[in-house]
Amino acid sequence: MRPWRVKLGALFVTLSFVAACSAPASHPRPARHSTAVLHQASLRPDIVPRSSWHADEKAVHGKPVYDTKIMAVFVHHTDGPNDYDCARDVPAILRTIEDHHIHAMGWDDIGYNFAVDRCGTIYEGRAGGVDRAVMGAHTEGFNAHSVGIAALGHFGEGVKVPRPMLRAIAAIAAWKLDPGIDPRGRVRLVSSNNASRFRKGTTADLNVISGHRDVFQTDCPGQALYDALPWIRQEAAQLRRKATWAA
Template sequence: MWPHRVRLAAGALSLAFLVTCSAPERHPRVARQARPVLHTAALRPVVVLRSAWHADEGAVRDKPVYDTGVRAVFIHHTDNPNDYDCTKDVPVMLRAMEQTHIAQGWDDIGYNFVVDKCGDVYEGRAGGIDRAVQGAHTEGFNIGTVGIAALGHFGAGQPVPQPMLRAIARIAAWKLAPGIDPLGKVRLVSSNDRSRYRRGTAVRLNAISGHRDVYETDCPGDALYAALPWIRRTAARLRKDATWPAGLAASPRRASRAEG
């Protein structure tokens, strides 16, 4: 009987050795590196709210419409004379603009934001500056976009003030959805036949475009249109500066005059 027991023990030992040697090798799990986070709050400019420029809320004809996000920004100019005083004249100009846009059937001022030559940013259409309010600024392409209007006329030969350009770039950097590249293109679909594109037509456009890119107009003027590449680069740089490693506590730093 002993030889039999010895054979069983030897067999068990061999089996144990086989199981031990065949067990999968355990490697420590490599932790995934978290993606950096764009802190849009750090890009938020100082905005003069509607209550400060005394918008006529009683004249607004309909409630705000909200989109799920902002995929593109359209730049405009208002075609006003450029000799206004930033402190005294702008609120009066905005109230006149609101009345005109309502009379044209747009329910409220059409632009989401208006920027003056001093770089001050004003809330345009009602609904909340931190939300994706659908404007009435770019025929056929209001859905999922933001309209920024430069207060004044910026045709060929008319210099665009740097504070104005910096403020426009900051708004664009702030309002575009985190996944949108200010230097890239986006796919938008025309919502009616009054733009350059028939209803239902899908178009690839710059994430920061001029009004004339989708509508028969010279807006935002040759000088401001020529500055769009600078605005795109600046918006991209601002977003890069506001992109921090995951887990880093956000302490939004707001610019005093919307220019960073």
């Protein structure tokens, strides 16, 4: 989306005073302050819709649940093979994950809001509209006010995480986080149940962009991807700076 540019002109009026009258006191014109505005629409990355990977919409049950804000991002890996062909294999991988989440886990849809392949392609995960704050089923206890992004593959210690994948994760985070949220900052979220590392009602102080392991007993998203989170935070912040203009 292109920013609207408004040009403002200043109007000066010259006042003449009769010699017998004194001029009014001079008051300085108040300074004009520009407000920085994050234009999130310009951050929206290309996203492959569910229809393109042939999500099984008949298997989905229940309607999407919408949140009020997005304050955090949780990064996951799917713990599958890394040598897949991005164009040929990914749709089938996503359908397998969807089937597992619905029929094995008992969820109403695929849990992740987005999935990213090793080529940097972003896929719509959970149904409900990528532009909306859809509550996922990706991070036990902390699905509220967050987005779940799954990196397709296994990224344990020593595995090289493809740079296009890292850029794609950063792009989603930069776009989906609410204005005013610093991707490099911290956030306080309240656990909704006792299944996470934090008992129900406990406030957790977390990185805005966190790994699944930060709140759950797991090694997800793998050590290599977890070690890349600082880079993702910096990249997301840089993308948001580029999309911030003076209003």
